[in-house]
Amino acid sequence: MRTRLRIPPALVALLLLAMPPCAAWESWGGDAGGSRFSPLREITPDNVGQLVRAFEYHTGDLIARPPEVMRRTKFQATPLFVEDSLIFCSPFNEVIALDPGTGAQKWRFDPKIATNQRPANRYVCRGVTYWVDDHAPANAACRSRIFMGTNDVRLIALDARTGIPCAGFGKGGEIKLEIGMRLEWPGEFQITSPPAVGRGVVVVGSSIGDNSRVDAPSGMVRAFDARSGEPRWTFEPLKRDGIEAGHANVWAPMSVDETRGLVFLPTTSPSPDFWGGKRPGNNEHANSVVALRIETGELVWAFQTVHHDVWDYDLPAQPTLTRLDTGDGQRDVVIQPTKQGFVFVLDRDTGKPVWPVEERAVPQGGAEGEKLSPTQPFPTHVPALTSQTISTDDALSLLPGLMRSSCERQFAAARNEGLFTPPSVQGTLEFPFTGGGVNWGSAAYDPVHQILYANTSRAVHLIKLIPRAEAAGFNPPPGHDFGRQRGAPFAMSRAMVTSPLGFLCNKPPWGEMVAVDLKAGRILWRSTVGTTEDLAPLGVPLPWGAPLLNGLAVTAGGLVFTGAMDAYLRAFDARSGRELWQGRLPVPGVANPMTYLWKGEQYVAIGAGGHSEAGTSIGDSVVAFRLARPGEAPSLWSRTIDRPGGRFLAATSAITLAIITLVMVGLRWRRRRRSRQS
Structure with missing residues (x-):
């Protein structure tokens, strides 16, 4: 039993009043700083069992699009609640506005992107961005705008009230980004996350195909005037200095501090991911939190979380901006979770760690031509959110004692010296895997109790380097990702380490929600999230959790909401981590939930469209829940946890x-x- 600091109600009210208003959920992360915290408190642990389905909206893509196209989609959008509408994007960049109470469609914009391309990261749109032009007259067209980046590399501006393109922005409401080089295939370069906007400037990143070639497209970040679309500045995340590499792009959502005029970029690893012999050194400012002046693009500071990355441990999560009592007074900070399960807490003005970060020796002996960093940064105050070592003792064995499991054999045959073991021709176990720790769903932060909540994934990748002479004829087995890494002496293959039954080879849980007291530097609780019900043969619902790429939302009502790889929206008690409620979805909601207040009632909504790469069923819906009204029958789609x-x-x-x-x-x-x- 843990004790918890009790904060006087008057102080709680004062803190809530002092926070930026995000009851409206006007940004992808709830607010521009990505806190994913809502001050709404109508739904509580005591009444969450009374939630009923308010509506289920379908985009129609499942019927209108061919099955082979839908199998290349990931529905990861988080709706915004703005202009008395829920506004979100489909995987095909259709922007849709719904009535927040009934789910009736109010307007829809279709950019008509081509569906005969092969997008490197599937067809996906994580969300749109809302901005109000305070200089425009109150009733002017496009005074309030929706910005969206597209799979076919356009930046689009729409009137937030009507969905009509803003004629004064770019050419007819859109800008076609200039990539600066020939693509190897249509879809090698995309925009998948919502743009960032502040001080009249809209900033857009990019998502670029991994492991195809050394000389991949640049990961340049681009900024435009939010009114006219005129170019404002560009920023190249990777310091070239004569090295040969591509991107170090920003595919994850960015954060904005409007008061300071700063935009915060989570940057990726340089290309290719798993061999860096042609890019010696630490490769600044890849794998870094980077703070820029949003009006000029001037570099203010950068903090690198991985030196010379050859593990695909890029920064996938939105930086969280908040105010934190560190024990030495209140400080404005940036919280950056990572794939390794680390949490870096940085001063927002300087980028310096709030608590010590140590450079620790890591395994060496990289592949031929590789020049690894001898050390990597390890936070010392906040413990890792997930385990970071794996051994044969951790292998899943469904019939222990009767036979040596396939998982044990696979673990024993690979190189495995702990975190940051370099890729090898022999094959290297990478744990956490490249989608592990905290992913694009990012973390949520309760500023009243100073608790960080995050979904984490636990799985093992087997990474193999394939000598160039063998790569031409290499035929990857089913389930193996193959990257040619042209220009490098090695190609690569990557696969989840699984048992003959298809289960992950490491012992469960495979997905956990974690609560962390940042000030104390301790884990408060862990809770397994998800079952195998919608993934396993015969729908066997083993309570082992499932990898959690998506994020969560925390409320002042004392609840944490999350989706998972099975088809349920869940509510957990924020104090104890106990699962309280499940709401059945048509397909898995591998997206971030959000909450809003409409006509005095609190709603919780999530995109439920599945995730093609994870092998879930595919759909095209947004589902919302609210508390049952007097006399309303209990919902068949909702249940409390017994x-x-x-x-x-x-x-x-x-x-x-x-x-x-x-x-x-x-x-x-x-x-x-x-x-x-x-």
């Missing part, structure tokens, strides 16, 4: 899985026996 019932379900599922495993083992033994006899 702990004893949950234990019974887990036991039943485990027995079912054991039976399936025994049957499959028997079939494999029978096939082998027949093979020997023949």
Whole structure:
């Protein structure tokens, strides 16, 4: 049992009044600083079981688009609540405005992007950006605007009230970005996250295909006048200094401090990801939090979280801007979670760590031609959100004691010296995997209690370098990602380490929500999120969690909401981490939830369209829940969590899985026996 600091109600009210108003959820991260915190408190741990489905809206893509196109989509959009509308984008960059109470469509804009391309990161749009031009007359067209970057590399501005393109922005409401070089295929270069906007400037990053070539397109960040679309500045994240590499782009959402006039960029690794012999040194400002003057693009500071990255440990999460009591007084900070599970807390004005960060020796002996950094930065105050070592003892064995599992054999055959073990021809275990720790869903922060909440993923990648002479004829097995890394002496393959039944090879949980007291530097609780219900054979709902790429939302009502790889929206008690409620979705909601107040009622909404790369079912919906009204019947799509019932379900599922495993083992033994006899 943990104790918790009790804050007087009057102080809580004062703190809520002092915070930027985000009851409207006007930004992708709730506010421009990405806190994902809402002061709404109508829905509480006591009444969350009374949530009912308010509406389910379908974009129509599932019917209108061919199945082979829909299989290349990821629905990751978080709606905004602005101009009395819910506004979001589909994976095909259609911008849609809904009535927030009924889900009825108010307007829709279709940029008509081509669907015959092969986007490197699938068709995806994480969200749009809202901006109000205070210099424009109150009723002027495009006084309030929606900005969106597209899969086909356009920046579009729409009137937020009507969805009509802003004629005075660029050419007919859009700008086509100049990439500066020939693409290897249509879709090598995309924009997948919402632009950042502040002080009349709109800033856009890019998402670029990984591991295709050394001389990949530049990851240049571009800024435009938010009114006219005229170019304002560009920033190249990677310091070239004669090195040979591409991008170090910004594909994740950025954050803005309007008062300071700063935009914060989470940058990626240089190309290619897994061999850097042609880019010696630390590769500044890749893998860094970078602060720029939003009006000029001037570099203010940069802090690097990985030196000379050869693990694809780029920064996928939006930097969180907040005010924190560090023990030495209040400070404005930037909180940056990472794929490794680290949490870096930086001073917002200087970029210097608030608490010490140590340079620690890491494994050496990289591939031929590689020049690794001898050390990497490790935060010392805030503990890692997830485990960072893996061994054969951690291998999943469904029939322990009867046989050495396939997982143990795979673990034992690979190079594995802990975090930052370099990629190898032998094959290297990378744990956390390249989608591990905290991903694009980012973290949420409760500024009243100073608690950080984050979804984390636990899985193992096997990374293999393939000598160039062997790469031409290499045929990757199913489930293996293959990158040619042209211009490097090695190609690469990457695969999740899984069992013959398709389960992840490391012991569960595979997805956890973590709560951290930043000031004290300690983990408050962990809670497993998700089951295998919508992923496993026969829908067996093992309570083992699932990788959590998506983020969450925390409320002053004491709840944390999240989606998962199974088709449920969940609510957890923010104090204890106990799961309280599940709302069934048509398909998994691998997106960030949001909450808003409409006509006196609090709603919680999430995009439910699935995730093609994760192998989930695919859909095209946005679903919203609210508390039941007087006399309203309980929803069939909503249920509270009965702990004893949950234990019974887990036991039943485990027995079912054991039976399936025994049957499959028997079939494999029978096939082998027949093979020997023949």
